[in-house]
Amino acid sequence: MLTGQHFIAGKWVKGDATFSSSPATGSAHEFAVGRVADVNVAAEAAEAAFEIYGYSSREDRAAFLHAIADEIDVLGDQITDMGVQETGLPVARLQGERGRTTGQLRLFAERIVSGEYLDRRFDEALPDRAPLPRPDMYMVQRPIGPVAVFGASNFPLAFSTAGGDTAAALAAGCPVIVKGHSAHPGTGELVAQAIEAAIKRCNMPAGVFSLIQGGNRQVGQALVQHPFVKAVGFTGSLAGGRALFDLCAARPEPIPFFGELGSVNPMFVMPEALKNRAQELGKGWAGSLTMGAGQFCTNPGIAVMLDNADSRAMIEAASAALSEVPVQTMLTDGIADAYRSGVAAMDESGIKPVLRTEDSRGRSALPNLFTVSAQTWLDNPTLHHEVFGPLGLVVLADSVEQMVKLARHLEGQLTCTIHLDDGDYAACQKLLPILERKAGRLLANGFPTGVEVNDTMVHGGPYPASTNFGATSVGTLSIRRFLRPVCYQNIPKALLPKDLD
Ligand code: NAP
Numbered sequence: 374m375l376t377g378q379h380f381i382a383g384k385w386v387k388g389d390a391t392f393s394s395s396p397a398t399g400s401a402h403e404f405a406v407g408r409v410a411d412v413n414v415a416a417e418a419a420e421a422a423f424e425i426y427g428y429s430s431r432e433d434r435a436a437f438l439h440a441i442a443d444e445i446d447v448l449g450d451q452i453t454d455m456g457v458q459e460t461g462l463p464v465a466r467l468q469g470e471r472g473r474t475t476g477q478l479r480l481f482a483e484r485i486v487s488g489e490y491l492d493r494r495f496d497e498a499l500p501d502r503a504p505l506p507r508p509d510m511y512m513v514q515r516p517i518g519p520v521a522v523f524g525a526s527n528f529p530l531a532f533s534t535a536g537g538d539t540a541a542a543l544a545a546g547c548p549v550i551v552k553g554h555s556a557h558p559g560t561g562e563l564v565a566q567a568i569e570a571a572i573k574r575c576n577m578p579a580g581v582f583s584l585i586q587g588g589n590r591q592v593g594q595a596l597v598q599h600p601f602v603k604a605v606g607f608t609g610s611l612a613g614g615r616a617l618f619d620l621c622a623a624r625p626e627p628i629p630f631f632g633e634l635g636s637v638n639p640m641f642v643m644p645e646a647l648k649n650r651a652q653e654l655g656k657g658w659a660g661s662l663t664m665g666a667g668q669f670c671t672n673p674g675i676a677v678m679l680d681n682a683d684s685r686a687m688i689e690a691a692s693a694a695l696s697e698v699p700v701q702t703m704l705t706d707g708i709a710d711a712y713r714s715g716v717a718a719m720d721e722s723g724i725k726p727v728l729r730t731e732d733s734r735g736r737s738a739l740p741n742l743f744t745v746s747a748q749t750w751l752d753n754p755t756l757h758h759e760v761f762g763p764l765g766l767v768v769l770a771d772s773v774e775q776m777v778k779l780a781r782h783l784e785g786q787l788t789c790t791i792h793l794d795d796g797d798y799a800a801c802q803k804l805l806p807i808l809e810r811k812a813g814r815l816l817a818n819g820f821p822t823g824v825e826v827n828d829t830m831v832h833g834g835p836y837p838a839s840t841n842f843g844a845t846s847v848g849t850l851s852i853r854r855f856l857r858p859v860c861y862q863n864i865p866k867a868l869l870p871k872d873l874d
Contacts, residue, residue, distance in 0.1 A: 441478055
């Protein structure tokens with residue numbers, strides 16, 4: 374089934390060297406290490422493909438997106454089985470993620486056909502206007518050119534080879550070059566095989582999609598700096614995203630870098646809700662915190678509440694539920710090590726553990742729960758950052774005013790959550806305007822894990838949640854990232870882009 378090769382401009386390409394995959398279960402496979410020369414071939418083919426694909430009809434692009442979804446369905450369980458082996462994520466989770474991946478391809482296909490996403494505008498000519506007449510003017514969003522995509526280890530399907538960034542760029546009319554994630558190269562290759570079948574079925578230009586496997590950081594760095602690459606969609610860590618963002622900004626021609634990075638996704642548990650529902654909230658939080666071994670970008674890592682008997686009840690309920698969670702497998706050895714380091718850093722800072730599990734070995738992980746006073750949190754910026762994994766931190770405030778003060782000190786977040794009951798409205802009126810400036814998505818009385826793919830979703834937020842706070846990487850609005858507005862002034866109708874129809 375696996376060639377272990379790159380898929381570049383319609384051809385399977387061997388490398389000079391190989392790297393071994395490191396699956397959680399099953400046997401390892403060898404994959405070609407990416408080379409800078411592969412980047413050059415893929416980028417040139419993508420630029421050539423753009424001359425056709427960038428001017429294709431919305432109907433043709435929609436048919437292509439549907440075909441990719443159909444071909445992923447054909448490979449079906451082969452893809453999810455490989456994903457399960459490589460990531461250690463449960464079967465049900467990856468089956469759901471496969472459905473989400475094909476669902477978002479089909480949703481984007483439906484949305485582009487209507488053309489609404491193009492925000493088409495028209496100013497009629499005013500030939501008799503004095504002192505100067507005005508010609509007719511049209512505005513429409515145009516695709517920007519080849520897009521580089523980097524997926525994350527924790528979403529081997531929905532944020533990877535044919536994931537949200539790829540679907541959005543292809544929907545917009547942009548060819549895509551994926552830098553494969555070294556944590557799931559086999560899953561990436563199988564999805565590339567599905568895309569290859571769709572390219573053939575829809576007679577698309579060969580350079581419309583390429584996958585260059587990892588194993589070499591120079592590949593990603595060369596890709597974001599290639600002159601033919603006009604934007605980057607990235608999902609991953611703050612360190613990796615920032616390094617590539619800086620390269621994009623330093624190019625002779627800087628390009629947009631849409632990085633979706635990490636977040637601690639704070640929850641504010643308001644006094645009435647805490648009094649009325651401490652047990653339920655503690656248990657619910659534990660469930661959200663340990664979903665997928667806590668390896669979700671929307672994992673609610675911090676819960677802020679008043680320091681009183683009600684919060685003690687919630688902490689107790691959370692701790693009891695967390696202590697029943699069995700050992701889970703983390704995505705990579707590196708992520709498991711980083712989780713253990715994050716827990717150890719809490720110990721070293723003298724933060725009080727409520728539930729401190731034994732350090733596990735290899736890729737296994739157990740949840741940990743700590744509490745800290747709001748003042749200590751405010752004084753210690755290292756506590757403001759994401760620890761990727763099932764680690765919860767309760768921040769205990771002296772007053773609602775201190776909760777509001779803490780909100781002002783938050784970095785940019787993907788999500789902020791408020792748990793509230795009727796008596797909490799006055800306090801929430803102070804909190805919401807602050808949280809609105811901090812996060813892409815605000816939610817009440819729920820948990821942020823589980824991101825809908827629809828027309829209203831915003832999955833982004835001020836830095837460091839993302840590198841571009843005006844954008845989302847999930848939902849139909851994500852297509853907008855790979856378009857730019859062009860005004861056509863006095864251009865004869867026959868020469869205007871087809872998308873204006
Ligand atoms: P990662 O280590 O940053 O890797 C992401 C991709 O970037 C990989 O292809 C990786 O290459 C590449 N990369 C990283 N650093 C690089 C560098 N310095 N130069 C060139 N390429 C580089 O992230 P991850 O561990 O896969 O994902 C986990 C993180 O993603 C967590 O922090 C999580 O919160 C975040 N995440 C965010 C979202 C969101 O939507 N905001 C969604 C999911 C996950 P290799 O293959 O060589 O490692």
